[in-house]
Amino acid sequence: MPNIAPVFEDPELLDDASWAPFPDPDDSVPALPPSVLEQWGLWGLLSTAEVDADTLRHADDAELLQFAEVFAAQERQVRAQSALVAGEIARRSRPELGFGGLARKLGHRTAEELVRVTTGSTLSDAKRTVQVGTLLVEAADADAVPAADPVTGEVTQTRPTVPWMVPVAHAVRSGTISVEKADAIRRGLGKPDPFTGDPEQDAGRITTETLTAAAATLAGEAPSLDADRLLKRAMELRDELDLAGVAVRERRRRDARSFRVFTQPDGMTRAVWLMDPETAAIVSEIHQRVTSPKLGGPRFVHPDELARAEQVLADPRTAEQYASDTMLDLLRAGYTADPTLVPGDEVPAVRVLVTHTDLHAGVGIGFIEGQSVPVSLRTVERQLCEAGTEDLILDAQHRPLDLGRRRRLFSRRQRRALAARDGGCMFPGCERPPVMTEAHHIKHWLRDRGKTDIDNGILLCRHHHMLMHDAGWEIEHRGGTDYRLIPPAGVDPARRPIPLRSKSPVYRRALSVAGAP
Structure with a gap:
């Protein structure tokens, strides 16, 4: 077979921003x-x-x-x-x-x-x-x-x-x-x-x-x-x-919600649940919590979560069977629950992200974590009324604030900040949501004595996190919001950096409002 490897005569083709074996879906890398x-x-x-x-x-x-x-x-x-x-x-x-x-x-x-x-x-x-x-x-x-028309000449x-x-x-x-x-x-x-x-x-x-x-x-x-x-x-x-049209499209999605049940010829029953983003955020979180250990979810969890994960892994049921039985248990529990009891603080809730500028100006949009479409500020205000607020403070370089090197695992508050900043696994082309990711130390905890700071953290799914530690991939933080993925020499001998861009729409909006690149 003839060798068809390209000969790059144009030096512009070798520019960092113009080469990416895995182009980020959110980047406009041609x-x-x-x-x-x-x-x-x-x-x-x-x-x-x-x-x-x-x-x-x-x-x-x-x-x-x-x-x-x-x-x-x-x-x-x-x-x-x-x-x-x-x-x-x-x-x-x-x-x-x-x-x-x-x-x-x-x-x-x-x-x-x-x-x-x-x-x-x-x-x-x-x-x-x-x-x-x-x-x-x-x-x-x-x-x-x-x-010209051949008849009229027009x-x-x-x-x-x-x-x-x-x-x-x-x-x-x-x-x-x-x-x-x-x-x-x-x-x-x-x-x-x-x-x-x-x-x-x-x-x-x-x-x-x-x-x-x-x-x-x-x-x-x-x-x-x-x-x-x-x-x-x-x-x-x-x-x-079209910020004004967000509320209209949100209402259309909500009006389109439905739940239907069909009996199949084989005696099984199929349920089809068409969910609006708010409903989907709650149901998806429950499903991901239940099935995460069986589907290769995050490994670096707190001790109180580790015991449950090991129990789920040891269960002989498949992830689908386990999820089905759990949803049935939840429905039974909800149907028979004492309405006078107050739910605990671990009840799944919708987490809404909105910029401080939009919220206080009363003009703009918000986003439900894990969902791709925006919601109106009316929905944001309703959710804030139910769940309150938790501020994510950014420094002058638009980075979430840090906590230091005192502990290895990122805290829940830090992970929430990373979720708001990264929007899921940051590896180009990966669509894993924040709940299916792990917080990776860009400067490794042991090898580089890296700090457990948000500035030194980045969200990666389990597969891509393992690539960083086992296959020679690296991530560089060049300051501010500039993060680059460095492929190993076996993928690219020149190890040309690939720009990484946040997949969080609310974080991108915050940067846009602030005039940041």
Whole structure:
């Protein structure tokens, strides 16, 4: 097999911020653009190399990953062409054409059905392809030089029905992002707010121009995000732009909650519980507390928790069975509980995070720990009324305050501060929530005599924590909010630092309000 390792002639490609084998989903670190792939000569390789199981088996790690990148880029190009075709099929199947439209003429009700049958895809995939394809067709029409009508001589310019998605359409057409990512941006950003004519209501409305700028931003960030994370990022950006709409979307989520029970033919019963974020925060915490020992949860716990964890591990039931039995026990206990008894302080509760600035200004948003969508300040105030507040004080460099080296384990208060700052496992690409993480000493407790300070701590799930101690990975703190992941030489001989960014939306908002990088 030919050696297809790249030759980096451009020194900018070696810059710390432009290289990351595991790009952080919250960072806008760009993936290698097609132009770089062309410099490598990999496109020519596609037409000459025979890629079979034996070839891949004998490839080294770098070659294997390069094959993955190349074929992913090729797939994006093919999918873009396929979407463009689907968009043209949709244009020729417009409802106003009636039975003269392409889809109906061939016996199909919609363009999506025709695309599904023609390509053999699922209906949901066909719908996505048609929607993105329509964006591509309309963007191409808008970019075209206006032509005069041969009869009237009138010159008209085609206007896209979704003009704010034009930057995304261009990115798909160039092969920079996939059809799936374009659809994620479309769904996450939503639509502009309608013009009401009321100056007060229209003052803060989201306009087409605002969404166009947001779509361009997301198109630039998209190469370093998968489609699921890009959808979350698009929703987060919409919330940042539309603080007034947070309460509306929160109410819609709450109204959509439901609990349904279905009896299956085999005699089992299935329950489907659709939870709003507040409900999910409580249920998720209970579930994670119950199953954490069996699912490889945090190891460094306090002695009073260790005995229970060992008991759970020794239980012969699976994690799913244990969780099911525990939920039943909780329901029974709750149903038969004496209503005059006051619950203890360890009852699972919703932990709401909000910046001091937003809370006292009365304008802004909050976040439920472990949930990705924001909540309104009304919800924050209600939770504060029920549970009170616990301040997290930041120093001048926007770092939570420290406690020193007196003890090895991070305290519960410190872990809460780390959870608010990090938002979960900080390893790029990992989505473990704070409850499934361990506090790692950046400067090791024994090796480096590191302090048990928040400044020297970072949240990592068990798997990634073990990587730090067993596989040569390191983390550097360069001051302030600047944390870098250092891969071992076996992963990157140059050991180039990978920027780490907080996954906590409320901490990122606090930094943004403070003007910190």
